[in-house]
Amino acid sequence: MDPSNLQELAAGNTWTAIWPELSLGCLALLLLVLETLLPRFIHGKIQTFSIAGQVFILAALLLDLHTPYHESFNGLLVQSSAGQAMRVFFLLSSIMVSLLARASLWKHRVSKVEFHHIVLVVSAAMMLLVQSRNFVMLFVSLETVTVGLYILVSYYRSSARTLEAGLKYLVMGSLSSGLLLFGIVLLYGVAGSASLPGRSSDAMQYDELARFLAANPHNFLAAAGIALVLSGVAFKIGAFPFQIWIPDVYQGAPTPVTALLAVASKAAGFVVLLGLVGEAFAPYAWLVVPILTFMAAATILFGNLAALKQHNVKRLIGLSGVSHAGFILLAVVSVPRVPMAVGAVYFYLFAYLIASFAVFGVMTVLAGHDDSEQEIGDYSGLSRESPFLAGVLACGLGSLAGIPPFVGFMGKLFVFVAAFKAGHYGLLLVAIAGVVISIYYYFGWIRAAYFNDEPLASPEIARRARDGAGRLLAIALAALAASSIVFGLYQGPLGAWVSLR
Amino acid sequence: MSPSLDSYVLLSAALFAIGFLGVLVRRNTLVIYMCLELMLVASTLALVAFSRFNGTEAGDVFVFFILTVAAAEVAVGLAIIVALFRARQTVQVDELDLLKK
Numbered sequence: 001m002d003p004s005n006l007q008e009l010a011a012g013n014t015w016t017a018i019w020p021e022l023s024l025g026c027l028a029l030l031l032l033v034l035e036t037l038l039p040r041f042i043h044g045k046i047q048t049f050s051i052a053g054q055v056f057i058l059a060a061l062l063l064d065l066h067t068p069y070h071e072s073f074n075g076l077l078v079q080s081s082a083g084q085a086m087r088v089f090f091l092l093s094s095i096m097v098s099l100l101a102r103a104s105l106w107k108h109r110v111s112k113v114e115f116h117h118i119v120l121v122v123s124a125a126m127m128l129l130v131q132s133r134n135f136v137m138l139f140v141s142l143e144t145v146t147v148g149l150y151i152l153v154s155y156y157r158s159s160a161r162t163l164e165a166g167l168k169y170l171v172m173g174s175l176s177s178g179l180l181l182f183g184i185v186l187l188y189g190v191a192g193s194a195s196l197p198g199r200s201s202d203a204m205q206y207d208e209l210a211r212f213l214a215a216n217p218h219n220f221l222a223a224a225g226i227a228l229v230l231s232g233v234a235f236k237i238g239a240f241p242f243q244i245w246i247p248d249v250y251q252g253a254p255t256p257v258t259a260l261l262a263v264a265s266k267a268a269g270f271v272v273l274l275g276l277v278g279e280a281f282a283p284y285a286w287l288v289v290p291i292l293t294f295m296a297a298a299t300i301l302f303g304n305l306a307a308l309k310q311h312n313v314k315r316l317i318g319l320s321g322v323s324h325a326g327f328i329l330l331a332v333v334s335v336p337r338v339p340m341a342v343g344a345v346y347f348y349l350f351a352y353l354i355a356s357f358a359v360f361g362v363m364t365v366l367a368g369h370d371d372s373e374q375e376i377g378d379y380s381g382l383s384r385e386s387p388f389l390a391g392v393l394a395c396g397l398g399s400l401a402g403i404p405p406f407v408g409f410m411g412k413l414f415v416f417v418a419a420f421k422a423g424h425y426g427l428l429l430v431a432i433a434g435v436v437i438s439i440y441y442y443f444g445w446i447r448a449a450y451f452n453d454e455p456l457a458s459p460e461i462a463r464r465a466r467d468g469a470g471r472l473l474a475i476a477l478a479a480l481a482a483s484s485i486v487f488g489l490y491q492g493p494l495g496a497w498v499s500l501r
Numbered sequence: 502m503s504p505s506l507d508s509y510v511l512l513s514a515a516l517f518a519i520g521f522l523g524v525l526v527r528r529n530t531l532v533i534y535m536c537l538e539l540m541l542v543a544s545t546l547a548l549v550a551f552s553r554f555n556g557t558e559a560g561d562v563f564v565f566f567i568l569t570v571a572a573a574e575v576a577v578g579l580a581i582i583v584a585l586f587r588a589r590q591t592v593q594v595d596e597l598d599l600l601k602k
Contacts, residue, residue: 136563143570150577154584163585164597170578171533175524177574178540181567182517185544188560189510189551201557248600372600 009074017072017079020061020087021124024094027053028120035113043113047102050116051095051472058091075205078133085346086130086271089353093264094123096357096480099473100256100364107369108156108254115155119260122148126264130271133279135184135204138272142180142236146173149265152257153249161372165252172235172245180232186225190216206280214283223287229276230291236269239329240298243322247306250318255371258314259360262321267349270328274345278335285336292333297427299326300434307441313363313374316441317356320400323434324352330431331415334422341418344411347491351399351411354487358396358480362389365469366461376445378461380452385465388474390449395481399488401442402435407487509550516543530582530592534575541571 015022027050034046061084069079097119105112125144132138150173154166184204190196191203191212198215200208213222235242250258281288303323310316328348334341366382366389367374383390399408412435419428469477516539523536545567552560586592 136559136566139563140566140570143574147570147573147577150574150581154581157584158588160585160588161599163581163588164599166581167530167585167597168600170581171524171530171537174534174537174574174578175521175540178517178520178537178544181541181544182547185547185551185560188557188563189547189555192551192555192557192560194555202559203557204559204563252600 012072012074014069014072017067017069018077018128020057020091021127023057024054024091024120024124024127027057028117028124031113031117031120044106046113047098047105047116048472050120051098051102054091054095054098054120058088058095061087061091073137075207076134076137077128077131079131082271082342082346083131085350086267087127089267089349090123090126090130090264093260093267093353093357094119096361096476097256097260097264099476100259100357100360101254103470103473104255104364104367104371107371108158110155110157115152118148118152122152122260123264126268129268130275133206133275135188135206135209139177139181139184142272143177145265145268146177149173149257149261152260153253155254155257159252159370159372161252161370162254163252165249165372168245169249169253172249176232176235176242178232179228179235183225183228183230183232186221186228190219190221190225206275209280210282213281217283217286223284226281226284226287227291229281230273230288233269233273233276234295237266237273237325237329238299238322239295239325240302240322243299243302243325246318246322247310247315250321251312251314251372255314255360255364255367258318259357262317262360263353263356266321266325267353270325270332270345270349273332274335274342277332278342282336289333289336292329293424293427296326296329296333297430299323299329300431301326304434304437304441308437310441311375311377312372313376313379313445314372316376316445317359317363320438320441321356323438324348324400326434327412327415327431330419330424330427333424333427334418337422338418341415341422344414344418347414348411351407351484351487354480354484355396355399355406355408358392358477358484359400361469361473361477361480362393362396365389365473366464368460368464376448378458379445379448381462382449382465385462386468388468388478389465392477392481393449394446395484397442397446399484401439403439405485405488407484410488410491506550506554509554510547513543513547513550516540516546528594530585530594533594534578534582538571538575541567 031046031050065084067079067084071078098116101115122145125141129141132141150170153169154163156162188203191200191209196216198212200212203209238246277288300323303319307316307319328345331341331344399406402408402412520536520539524533527533545564548560548564
């Protein structure tokens with residue numbers, strides 16, 4: 001490679017195409033600078049500053065959602081309307097995680113500003129991850145996310161439970177990265193070999209790889225590589241049989257981090273999976289579709305059945321998240337036959353964001369010093385102490401359960417319609433059985449909050465319920481609860497966009 | 502006689518399998534962590550071999566990224582293991598059962 005060629009390549013780097021990621025990174029650095037410069041007694045304000053900065057970036061992004069770029073950095077990144085939607089998604093989730101952190105970090109003797117710093121970096125990396133169309137870019141941004149999450153999961157480093165969760169996440173995360181990487185290497189090696197037709201010199205690129213795979217539809221090594229890559233991604237989204245880490249890690253991690261794992265990390269995994277299934281591995285649908293079909297059915301059944309027995313709400317929400325991953329997989333499986341399924345996945349992710357953060361918000365407000373111990377019994381009589389929190393909780397849980405008029409219902413409906421059009425009738429039956437089971441445990445939780453005449457389990461929790469959320473968090477929770485109803489009744493441009501595809 | 506591409510790929514597959522089985526079988530956290538690193542190194546070896554024998558250059562660049570990522574992962578991972586040892590005085594997987602119910 002001669003230097004003039006490199007210069008040409010460098011000229012193709014369009015830095016303005018990734019301004020949201022860059023500004024998030026700059027904001028993250030600015031937080032650290034402010035922490036060193038400002039006196040200690042106004043450090044609490046830095047957290048608010050971080051949230052304000054993110055809201056500003058979100059507003060700037062929403063003002064001009066159209067992106068003038070298609071490919072940037074010589075094909076490493078691809079900008080699209082779906083990518084823009086996911087940028088909004090990750091900004092919303094990082095704003096909510098920052099709000100939750102602001103409401104819960106003060107209960108612990110840990111550094112506050114660094115937490116926000118890492119949340120911002122992880123969110124920026126997720127934005128790059130969902131836009132990457134090259135395996136090198138994919139791996140590097142995925143690892144930026146994962147290493148950041150290792151730190152966040154074990155953030156309460158004086159709590160043995162949190163550290164244990166951190167270690168479990170570390171081992172499982174590294175294992176999945178190892179599988180993913182070996183899969184990528186196998187695909188790269190096979191696609192470059194001179195003896196096969198359609199040899200590609202740059203097989204890290206999605207479209208090059210797809211071209212090679214189309215020329216060799218039944219290559220054993222390529223199939224092994226695809227299976228390894230899929231299992232690596234399945235770890236991230238928590239699909240069966242790679243879901244074993246979820247209950248423990250969700251329980252032990254700080255509640256804001258659990259929310260980040262449940263919503264943003266899972267969504268990133270699904271968008272990566274969509275890119276792989278729809279583009280890079282499209283010629284191998286004969287292999288990908290059966291694997292994912294099995295995973296979807298097993299994930300839905302396992303998540304719902306295991307959640308039935310849970311009394312700890314963090315484990316419960318983790319296992320219910322496993323079953324939601326199964327529902328989204330149902331739509332992903334339909335993608336090769338029904339293009340509209342892509343829209344169903346995005347809509348479901350947004351519905352899941354709204355519903356989950358409503359529930360996590362209430363959990364954060366009610367959690368005490370040790371937030372790994374939160375039982376369903378703690379919620380009994382919540383509606384009498386705080387009608388507002390109980391209302392938000394009911395909206396969130398109703399939406400997760402998929403009851404009309406909440407947005408979760410529409411999300412499930414779009415997914416089921418996509419699966420029906422694609423002809424996955426057996427899988428659809430499993431999914432409907434899963435929905436029926438899930439209503440049981442979601443309603444157990446709502447019943448504890450509304451229809452339980454016993455007084456609250458402890459005066460501590462009653463006091464926290466009466467104190468309620470801080471002003472900013474209360475506004476955000478009210479907005480989430482309202483949007484879970486509004487988007488359930490009227491999907492507007494979002495619904496039109498989904499059904500047009 | 503220089504080794505062929507096949508022998509490199511077989512070696513790296515063997516290393517990967519040893520690492521993977523080690524993660525599943527071993528009970529000491531530090532040994533598990535070494536096995537995880539072995540998996541990354543196996544991928545790197547295969548990558549270099551493929552890149553050299555196929556004459557494609559993207560693999561060589563990727564190796565540098567993998568090394569960087571592995572270094573970051575080790576730094577964070579060892580910190581977590583040390584903090585856990587301070588809190589629990591053990592790094593045996595079987596004894597880390599606070600989260601099981």
